[in-house]
Amino acid sequence: MHSLVFACDSFKGTISSERAAELLEAAARSTLTDVACRSLAVADGGEGTVAAVTSATGGELVSVEVTGPLGAPVTATYGMLPGRRAVIEMAAASGITLVPRDALDPLAASTYGTGQLVLDALDRGATDVSLAIGGSATNDGGMGFARALGARFLDADGAELAGCGADLALVRSIDLSGLDGRLAGVSFHVMCDVDNPLVGPRGATYVFGPQKGADAAALERLEEGMRSYASVLEGCFGVAVADEPGMGAAGGLGAAARLFAGAEVVPGVEWVLDAVGLDEALAGADLCVTGEGHADAQSAHGKVVSGVAARCRAAGVPCVAVVGGMDADATELLGCGVDALVPTVIDAAPLADVLAHAERNFSLAAQRLFSLVGIGARMGGRS
Structure with a gap:
């Protein structure tokens, strides 16, 4: 049984926190054989x-x-x-x-x-x-x-x-x-x-x-x-x-x-994570997936992804961030408890196209993520 926690910020103007969790769960259940999913809507103390x-x-x-x-x-x-x-x-x-x-x-x-x-x-x-x-x-x-x-x-x-x-x-x-x-x-x-x-x-x-x-x-x-x-x-x-x-x-x-x-x-972000009970949700979890619309240097300072990742590190739970886009400075998150960054957009495209296909791109990224999780589980002798 894979115990998964989903705690994403909203992808501003495209995907809500709740919708991101739904897409992650759909991808997890279609890729992994036995999962238990818990979803938390989160925010950083700003919009949402x-x-x-x-x-x-x-x-x-x-x-x-x-x-x-x-x-x-x-x-x-x-x-x-x-x-x-x-x-x-x-x-x-x-x-x-x-x-x-x-x-x-x-x-x-x-x-x-x-x-x-x-x-x-x-x-x-x-x-x-x-x-x-x-x-x-x-x-x-x-x-x-x-x-x-x-x-x-x-x-x-x-x-x-x-x-x-x-x-x-x-x-x-x-x-x-x-x-x-x-x-x-x-x-x-x-x-x-x-x-x-x-x-x-x-x-x-x-x-x-x-x-x-x-x-x-x-x-x-x-x-x-x-x-x-x-x-x-x-x-x-x-x-x-x-x-x-x-x-x-x-x-x-x-x-x-x-x-x-x-x-x-x-x-x-700390107030929100306490209010929604993230620490309790992480107890016994195998993986937490967080995310936001764009990851950059600011993401490591007082934002949802860094806040969730720090809680994951304290709980000993691996953390992956699915992000709409990222620049080179986003790798600072790897020092905050994020174990891997998965961008949703992998081809060069006009911004309007990226936003118009945000859910499709997110779903594809989620499928890539859980395919890798499945490979890791099989390599570790888990079915």
């Missing part, structure tokens, strides 16, 4: 986290209408999990994919909708909230998020600010009297895999602002505002977060979640 964790834990997807990054209503989905836990992707409410590229404007964008999702989870009884904060369209220091939770940001005249990026420089004081009291009884986690501080050359504005639509003038304005805002935060909470690693994630939402919600910052 809610779907993967909710599916793996038997939770419920909840859809809510909230305020999008530029003020228009959007329907966002999060997960309510067993044990009064909630998992939320800020990108669902405040993400860059919700805004047309030519309309991106971090001076106007706000994380208010993300705070609304947290409120909805609290209304449904959540006492443990985990927030994935990748893919934001915002650079508001998390003001919108905090406003939705009851905080008020006041200017020099005591007037309340809307809490967008343009308001950062105008904040002079913060009123916490209306902050939702339920937050004190909530275990709050922020899934974050970047170490960028709030301000400076590696801070929220200069590193991530350009991809959110900020030109040179907007970057200067946002950076000046973020420095001023960080000073106000320190005066309010007595905590200096301007230069603290990770506080610049999602345009400063990392800092706001820590200060206003008491959040603990955790590595995204």
Whole structure:
């Protein structure tokens, strides 16, 4: 009996984590004589986290209408999990994919909708909230998020600010009297895999602002505002977060979640792998197959493949990664616990063709993989 575990990330835009597992199982059963398969949907704390964790834990997807990054209503989905836990992707409410590229404007964008999702989870009884904060369209220091939770940001005249990026420089004081009291009884986690501080050359504005639509003038304005805002935060909470690693994630939402919600910052992929029970699934397994759309140097740092491979190494389970494509730097994964890399694409072809035939290519790669597994088993005297 071959005991197999499948734990792939999604192949962005082509194959979901769940579908990858289905294709792997079909190939394994058609190639090997006697197999037991266990599939886990996984993610790295970014896109797909809610779907993967909710599916793996038997939770419920909840859809809510909230305020999008530029003020228009959007329907966002999060997960309510067993044990009064909630998992939320800020990108669902405040993400860059919700805004047309030519309309991106971090001076106007706000994380208010993300705070609304947290409120909805609290209304449904959540006492443990985990927030994935990748893919934001915002650079508001998390003001919108905090406003939705009851905080008020006041200017020099005591007037309340809307809490967008343009308001950062105008904040002079913060009123916490209306902050939702339920937050004190909530275990709050922020899934974050970047170490960028709030301000400076590696801070929220200069590193991530350009991809959110900020030109040179907007970057200067946002950076000046973020420095001023960080000073106000320190005066309010007595905590200096301007230069603290990770506080610049999602345009400063990392800092706001820590200060206003008491959040603990955790590595995204590790949180997900714990939540879906990968360690338990690996107990007694003969092989684990993981994968992602493209393997490169970044794959070895905080991504699904490296995270799964490290757990496999600790458990003494061989690990193979099936990847849509790879470059030379992908071999770094071989030092992280990956025993072999299997690309799905073996012929030169236009990208459009590769994407159009993603499932076929993946299935063929899976068949090649399990044919080799079968050869190895026969060489080892197993049938």
